[in-house]
Amino acid sequence: MAIQKSFKTISDEELIQGITQSNDTHLFGILYDRYASVVYNKCLGFIGSKEEAQDLTHDIFVKLFVKLKTFKGDAKFSTWMFAFTYNHCVNYLQREVKGKKNTFSVDENYGEVKEDEVSDALIFEMKAEKLNRSLQLISPPERAILLLKYQDDLSIKDIATLYSIGESAVKMRLNRAKSNLIEQYKNV
Amino acid sequence: MKMENPFKSIVENQQVPEILRDHVMKDIRLIKLALDMTDLVSVKYPSSIFNLLNAAENRKKKKD
Numbered sequence: 001m002a003i004q005k006s007f008k009t010i011s012d013e014e015l016i017q018g019i020t021q022s023n024d025t026h027l028f029g030i031l032y033d034r035y036a037s038v039v040y041n042k043c044l045g046f047i048g049s050k051e052e053a054q055d056l057t058h059d060i061f062v063k064l065f066v067k068l069k070t071f072k073g074d075a076k077f078s079t080w081m082f083a084f085t086y087n088h089c090v091n092y093l094q095r096e097v098k099g100k101k102n103t104f105s106v107d108e109n110y111g112e113v114k115e116d117e118v119s120d121a122l123i124f125e126m127k128a129e130k131l132n133r134s135l136q137l138i139s140p141p142e143r144a145i146l147l148l149k150y151q152d153d154l155s156i157k158d159i160a161t162l163y164s165i166g167e168s169a170v171k172m173r174l175n176r177a178k179s180n181l182i183e184q185y186k187n188v
Numbered sequence: 189m190k191m192e193n194p195f196k197s198i199v200e201n202q203q204v205p206e207i208l209r210d211h212v213m214k215d216i217r218l219i220k221l222a223l224d225m226t227d228l229v230s231v232k233y234p235s236s237i238f239n240l241l242n243a244a245e246n247r248k249k250k251k252d
Contacts, residue, residue: 025217032213062219123193126194135198
């Protein structure tokens with residue numbers, strides 16, 4: 001009982017160390033209990049369908065068991081987990097789109113996007129329901145970076161570390177994503 | 189006045205289906221079995237055979 005209790009109170013990082021050292025499925029079960037709800041709701045918000053969100057959550061945790069060794073501890077585990085979840089969702093959507101032999105129109109319009117700094121105030125003025133619909137219309141990678149920044153409150157530095165790119169590149173991607181979001185918001 | 193972040197209002201808050209845990213854990217146990225089997229065949233068996241051969245050789249040398 002005491003051992004079980006101690007497992008429940010240990011930090012994510014200690015838990016991960018235990019899992020990677022012995023591939024312990026019991027410890028992985030504890031990690032699942034901690035993050036299943038967050039991952040499922042992130043998938044649901046990203047994809048919009050309960051069935052697909054369930055399949056994605058399943059696949060994400062199975063993949064996580066194999067890929068957990070790649071977590072180096074540069075960022076907090078929860079932060080890394082958000083990015084891991086969004087990456088999987090983005091790949092899933094891009095695979096699906098490729099299968100349908102279609103492309104995201106937003107990617108084609110990259111060159112037309114104005115590079116002026118887009119103010120956060122414009123984002124915060126948005127109505128939640130309209131924002132949700134607009135997010136579904138922009139490309140999945142843009143949706144992911146916007147959610148990391150504005151929903152999960154990650155700093156530019158955190159995002160740069162997770163994506164292994166420079167902070168200026170993150171700012172540029174964020175700016176493009178915001179421009180496209182505002183564009184879609186006007187048309188919704 | 190501080191503006192409200194609309195991204196926070198669109199966070200989903202649904203219950204994860206219980207059955208999902210069983211499916212995930214079943215697959216995780218299968219993967220662990222596969223990993224353990226791979227480790228057994230590719231690392232542990234060769235290592236024990238190597239040790240066995242070495243021990244036999246050492247015993248033979250001692251006898252000589």
